[in-house]
Amino acid sequence: xxxxxxxxxRTQELLAAHPPASTDRTAFLEARFDAGLAxxxxxxxxxxxxxxxxxxxxxxxxxxxAGAPDNDPRRIGIGLGMAAPTILAYGTEEQxxxxxxxxxxxxxxxxxxxxxxxxxxxxxxxxxxxxxxxDTWVVNGQKVWTSSAHVARxxxxxxxxxxxxxxxxxxxxxxxxxxxPGVEVRPLRQITGEAEFNEVFLTDVxxxxxxxxxxxxDGWKVAQTTLNNERVAIGGAxxxxxxxxxGTVSRTWRERPELRxxxxxxxxxxxxxxxxVARMTGERLRQQxxxxxxxxxxxxxxxxxxxxxxxxxxxxxxxxxxxxxxYGDWTxxxxxxxxxxxxxxxxxxxxxxxxxxxxxTSEVLLNIVAERVLGLPPEPRNDKDVAWKDLAR
Numbered sequence: 001x002x003x004x005x006x007x008x009x010r011t012q013e014l015l016a017a018h019p020p021a022s023t024d025r026t027a028f029l030e031a032r033f034d035a036g037l038a039x040x041x042x043x044x045x046x047x048x049x050x051x052x053x054x055x056x057x058x059x060x061x062x063x064x065x066a067g068a069p070d071n072d073p074r075r076i077g078i079g080l081g082m083a084a085p086t087i088l089a090y091g092t093e094e095q096x097x098x099x100x101x102x103x104x105x106x107x108x109x110x111x112x113x114x115x116x117x118x119x120x121x122x123x124x125x126x127x128x129x130x131x132x133x134x135d136t137w138v139v140n141g142q143k144v145w146t147s148s149a150h151v152a153r154x155x156x157x158x159x160x161x162x163x164x165x166x167x168x169x170x171x172x173x174x175x176x177x178x179x180x181p182g183v184e185v186r187p188l189r190q191i192t193g194e195a196e197f198n199e200v201f202l203t204d205v206x207x208x209x210x211x212x213x214x215x216x217x218d219g220w221k222v223a224q225t226t227l228n229n230e231r232v233a234i235g236g237a238x239x240x241x242x243x244x245x246x247g248t249v250s251r252t253w254r255e256r257p258e259l260r261x262x263x264x265x266x267x268x269x270x271x272x273x274x275x276x277v278a279r280m281t282g283e284r285l286r287q288q289x290x291x292x293x294x295x296x297x298x299x300x301x302x303x304x305x306x307x308x309x310x311x312x313x314x315x316x317x318x319x320x321x322x323x324x325x326x327y328g329d330w331t332x333x334x335x336x337x338x339x340x341x342x343x344x345x346x347x348x349x350x351x352x353x354x355x356x357x358x359x360x361t362s363e364v365l366l367n368i369v370a371e372r373v374l375g376l377p378p379e380p381r382n383d384k385d386v387a388w389k390d391l392a393r
Contacts, residue, residue: 002040002049002050002051002055003055004055004058007037007040007049007051007055007058007059007062008058008062010035010036010037010049011037011058011059011062011063012062013035014031014032014035014037015062015063015066015068017031018031018032020066020067020068020069021067025069026105026106026107028068028069029069029071029104029105029106030101030105032063032068033047033101033104033105036048036049037049037059037063038104039056039084039104040052040053040055040056040059041053041055041056042088042100043088045097046088046096046097046100046101047100047101047104071104071105071106072106074337074338075106075109075336075337076103076106076109076110077337078109078110078111078112078147078148078152079103079104079108079109079110079154080103080104081229081230082110082112082156082226082229082230083099083103083110083112083154083156083226084100084103084104085225085226085229086156086173086213086222086225086226086229087099087100087103087175087213088100089222089225090173090213090214090222090225091213094210095175095210095211095213099154099175103154108153108154109148109151109152109153109154109336110148110152110153110154110155110156111146111147111148111149111152111154111155111156111178112146112147112155112156112226112230113128113143113146113149113155113156113157113158113176113200113202114126114143114156114157114158114223114226115143115144115145115146116128116141116142116143116144117142117144118393120144120145120361121361121363121364123158123223124167124168124171124220125167125388125391125393126141126158126159126160126171127141127160127393128140128141128142128143128157128158128159128160128202129141129159129160129161129163130159130160130161130172130174130207131161132161132209133206135208135209135210136206136207136208136209137159137161137172137174137206137207137208137209137212138204138205138206139157139159139174139176139182139202139204139205139206139207140202140203140204140205141159141202142199142200142201142202143157143199143200143202144188144197144199144200145188145197145199145357145358146185146197146198146199146200147196147197147198147358148196148336149178149185149198149200150185150187150195150198150334151336152178153177153178153179154175154176154177154178155175155176155178155200156173156174156175156176156213156226157173157174157175157176157207158171158172158173158174158219158220158222158223159171159172159174159219160172160388161216161217161219162217162388163387163388163389164387164388164389165217165387165388166383166384166385166386166387166388167383167386167388167391168220168384169217169220170217170388171217171219171220171223172212172214172215172216172217172218172219173212173213173214173218173219173222173223174207174211174212174213175207175211175212175213176202176205176207176211177207177211180205180206180207181204181205181206182202182203182204182205182206183200183201183202183205184200184201184202184203185198185199185200186198186199186200186201187332187334189332190351190354191350191351191353192347192350192351193327193329193330193331193332193333194332194333194334194335195332195333195334196334196335196336196337196338227360228298229298230359230360238282238283238286239279239282241276241279242272242275243279244275244340244341245308245309245312245313245316245340245341245348245352246271246272246275246308246312247341248316248341248348249268249271249312249315249316249319250268250272252316252319252320253268253319256319259319259320259321264315264318264319267315268315268319271308271311271312271315274304274308275308275312278301278304278305278308281300281301281304282301285297285298285301297373299360299365299368299369299372299373300365300369300373302359302360302365303362303365303366303369305355306352306355306356306362307356307362309340309348309352309355310352310353310355310356312352313345313348313349313352314349316345316348316349317345317346317349320345323345324345324346324349325346326344326346327344327346327347327350328343328344328346328347338351340352367379
C-alpha cells in the first residue's frame, strides 16, 4: 500500500525528471498525471495510485515547496469537482482514458448542462429531449445558468429519453461536445454586470451513444453523483483559517479602526465564529470522504457557504459606509472564473446573492438535509408516479 514516504519519493522523482523552472507547464502537469500524482486516490493509470485520499496533501505540499505549477483548479472546477468523479464512477474504460487526463491537465474545460427554464429547483422535470437514431442521440432543448459554457469544450448533460415513465426514471446522462453543430451559447448578463453564466440552446445536436454515461434511463442516479460532488466542491473547499471573505472583512476591521462600532463588532465576531465552525466542519467532511463517496452532508456545507457569504458581504458593505456602495466596473465581461476576494466589496455583495441559487437552491438543500441527514418525513409529492408527459406544465 502506498504510504506518505513512498509518495514523497515519487514526487521527488517527478521533480528531478521535470524541473518546474525549466519544464513547460502543460508538460509538467501531464507528467504529474502519468506518475499517478494528480489525484492519488484514483486508480493507477488514471492519474492516481489507488492510495488513500488523505495522502494527496503530502504530494501537494512537496510540489508547492518546489514551486511547481498547479492546474488552475478554479478555472476547471466543474471538470475536477463534478465531471471527473462521475466519469470515474460510471464511465467505460475508454471514456475514463479519453477524458480524465485532458480534464485534469486543464486542456479541456467542462460545463454542466442540467438546469432549464422550466426545471431549475425541480431538476427531474427537465424537458430537453434525446431521441435515439441508430448509434447516435439527437438532442433538442434549452439549458440555463450554465457557468463557463462560453469557454467549455465538453459538457455533462442530462436529457429526457423516455417521456412515458415518471420524471426521475426517464432521464439519461451524456457527455456533449460543445463544438458540435447545433450547440449555441448565449451570455446571461448578471446583476454584477458580467456574464459568467450562459443559456445554451441545443438544436438537433447529435451525440454518439459512446458518449452516454451509465445506462439508458439511469441518468438521475448518475446525476446524483455529480450533484453530491458539486455541493462538496462548492461548500467544502479547503481554506486556511480566516480565509475567504471573512478574512477580507477582518483585515478591513483591523486596518480601519475609525469604521468600528459596537454593533458591527458583535456581528463580526458572530460571523467569524460561524466561518471557523464551517471551515472545521468542511475539514471533517473531507476526512469522511476518505472512506467513501460524498453523501447528502455536502448539502449542509453548501447551505452554510451561501448564508455566510451573503451575511459577511452585507456586513462589509455596512462597515465601509458610503464607499461600500461604490461599484468598480460595470463593463460587460465573460469571465472564466468567479473571484470573490480579488474584487471590491460591491462585487462581493452582488455576486454572493447567487450563492443561494447555484449548485442547488437553499430551499431544495434544506429539504435534502431534513430528509436524508435528519431523517424527517418527506414532503408529499403527488407527481412521483405520474408519467412525465402527463405532468402539468
